[in-house]
Amino acid sequence: MSALRKIPVDENFRMDLDGLQAAIAADKQAGYTPFLIVGTAGTVDVGAVDDLTALAAIVKSEDVWFHVDGAFGALAALSPTHARLTAGIEHADSVAFDFHKWTQVTYDAGCVLIRDPALHQATFTQATGYLAAAPRGLAGGAPWPCDLGPDLSRGFRALKVWMTLSTYGSELLGGIVNTTCGLAQRLAARINACDRLELLAPVKLNIVCFGITGFSDEQTAALVADLQEEGLFVPSTTTIKGRTTIRAAIVNHRTTAADIDGLVDEILSRV
Ligand SMILES: Cc1ncc(COP(=O)(O)O)c(C=O)c1O
Structure with missing residues (x-):
């Protein structure tokens, strides 16, 4: 928790961008290196959507990772009339959202999209002999599930989403x-x-x-x-x-x- 900075919100419950920049400046002043900004597309309490385009500009100038929590709001992008509300989400390095909300899939069906597959895999892949990458054979040519996240064994959630x-x-x-x-x-x-x-x-x-x-x-x-x-x-x-x-x-x-x-x-x- 000591690494986490809560940023105030404005009267519309969107992240206060001046507050964000002040927090970044204060951290730098104190010798810390900010590395991640998390924006929200659809806050839990009121469904507010941060100004993701403006956030993306700050992310770019600070050279930090841009994650968007779009647990339910990201899927507003499915609607031609509401997609504009998520404008800027396309700049994210990673987006998390749930198929078990607006897309009506039964619990649980969370999803995360990560822009850079090499960084994604490098984060989780572990060098164990029994999970070595093989060019051919039964597990040949594809990553192990634990190369993409913490689980090795996992259920076939993708079926109900598909x-x-x-x-x-x-x-x-x-x-x-x-x-x-x-x-x-x-x-x-x-x-x-x-x-x-x-x-x-x-x-x-x-x-x-x-x-x-x-x-x-x-x-x-x-x-x-x-x-x-x-x-x-x-x-x-x-x-x-x-x-x-x-x-x-x-x-x-x-x-x-x-x-x-x-x-x-x-x-x-x-x-
Ligand atoms: C904005 C937001 N973030 C995170 C979550 C948590 O998602 P999950 O329960 O799928 O982990 C929710 C809702 O449950 C949410 O609305």
């Missing part, structure tokens, strides 16, 4: 991005139209964070737990600016406008 992509295709999957982001905007509009509800973060992707006017943190947490336990709706909670917040992350392709309206109506019936 089946999903080949069955549905990127156009239909991109359509899910559009639909769920549209539903998030619908929820935001319902919240904005209602005196008892307050939107607590801008809605850029498919996550909507909101509160109930006059409700304490305990009341908010109890209401969400009731909705979950009664099997009605499954928002989660998070903390924004010190306040317990209702968080709706709309990911499932089966979610409809009626579900969104039902959530709002159900909450209003209980406040």
Whole structure:
């Protein structure tokens, strides 16, 4: 943890680039060598996307590795109307994202893309006699799984990813991005139209964070737990600016406008 620098965010929950540059300067001044900047495409709490183009420019001038955590947000790139939100991601040295989120694959199906295959392999490959690279034979011509990551034995996760992509295709999957982001905007509009509800973060992707006017943190947490336990709706909670917040992350392709309206109506019936 002592090597980690948390960078403040701006009012839209995006990384504060002045704060980043100040942290880099302070580290250099103290004799440290910054080597990695991690940007986020879709933060967990509110779905904010950093200015990845501006981050890439800082990365270039500092000559550091640029990783983007795009666990769910990177796949906004599947949607022609939302891909612009991830602009700049193409400059990353590595991008991590999950097929088990917006692309509907069952748990777990994380993925990391690394631009430079030689650096990737050099990071993990170990010189053991029984895993030597062979030009031919059963394991000839291909890297061992542990040349590409920590695991040697691993399951065939790629099968379900391949089946999903080949069955549905990127156009239909991109359509899910559009639909769920549209539903998030619908929820935001319902919240904005209602005196008892307050939107607590801008809605850029498919996550909507909101509160109930006059409700304490305990009341908010109890209401969400009731909705979950009664099997009605499954928002989660998070903390924004010190306040317990209702968080709706709309990911499932089966979610409809009626579900969104039902959530709002159900909450209003209980406040
Ligand atoms: C931005 C972000 N990073 C990381 C994670 C963790 O991903 P995983 O659970 O696949 O490790 C998530 C969500 O779970 C996420 O939304």
